[in-house]
Amino acid sequence: MAKRVLRYLAGTESYGLVMNIIALNDVELVCYTDADYANDPDDRKSVSGFVTLVNGNVISYGSRKQEINAQSTTEAEYIAMNEGTRDLLWLIDLCEELSWPFATPEIRGDNKSCIYLTAKPGKHSKTKHIQNKFHLVRHLVENEQLRTRHVGTNDMIADVMTKALSKEKFERCRDGMKVLRIDRVKASTNASVITVPDCQATS
Incomplete structure (x- = not known):
């Protein structure tokens, strides 16, 4: 495994994170979220992943094991979507503090049942046992502060997380x-x- 990692690093030395320089007169905030259901073979907990972008540029990303045992793929995706929403919130606060105009932030997922749960107000049998802290995304959607959108599996860049x-x-x-x-x-x-190399300090 260590040799494979070293070979990969050597083979991608010329790669870097590319960010387009564009005007901040209409900021677009998007977060891709995904989950791998019951990933851990020991405790069967799922893994959440998210990638957050501003105007198409990656600003943050993360991967973490979920706190609870999701009982379905939809539930695991729903929890991941809420974790991505929390990552979006600090960007929303930053834009407001800097007086940058921005469109309604968007969470993107590849599970249609999960998207349905976020878009429909009220209680659902599939989510009634989930802790309230995981319903943040639905609360923001209901208040039109956030929207959700389904994307195909092949377009889900958070899958890598x-x-x-x-x-x-x-x-x-x-x-x-x-x-x-x-x-x-x-x-x-x-x-x-x-690019990342352009941003590195020089002595």
């Missing part, structure tokens, strides 16, 4: 997060971009 993927799927998620070959980006685009 929940489990090991095939080479093809991993590369698709990596590209979706704009972790790209820096030399190719600079050679092929006329747009202004910031």
Whole structure:
């Protein structure tokens, strides 16, 4: 395993996180969330993952084991969506503090049943046993402070935060997060971009 990691690092030395420089007159806040149901073979707890973007640029991401044992894939996805919502909240507060105009923030998931639960007010038999703290996303949707959107599994870039993927799927998620070959980006685009190497301090 250690050798595989070292080979990967050596093979991706020229990659970096690419961020497009664009005007902040209409900020778009989007968070992709995903879950791998009952991932842990010992305690059967699921893993949540999220990737948060501002105007298409990755700002934060995370992966963590869920606190409770989800009883279904939908429930695991619902919990993950609430964790992603909490990550969005600090960006919402930041935009408000800086007086940046922003569209209604959006949470994206690939589980249609989960999207349904967030969009329909009232109590549901599938979620009545879930702790109240996991209903944040539904509360914000009901108050039109947040919207949810279904995306296909192939477009779910947060999948890389929940489990090991095939080479093809991993590369698709990596590209979706704009972790790209820096030399190719600079050679092929006329747009202004910031890359991680450009941001590193020099002595």
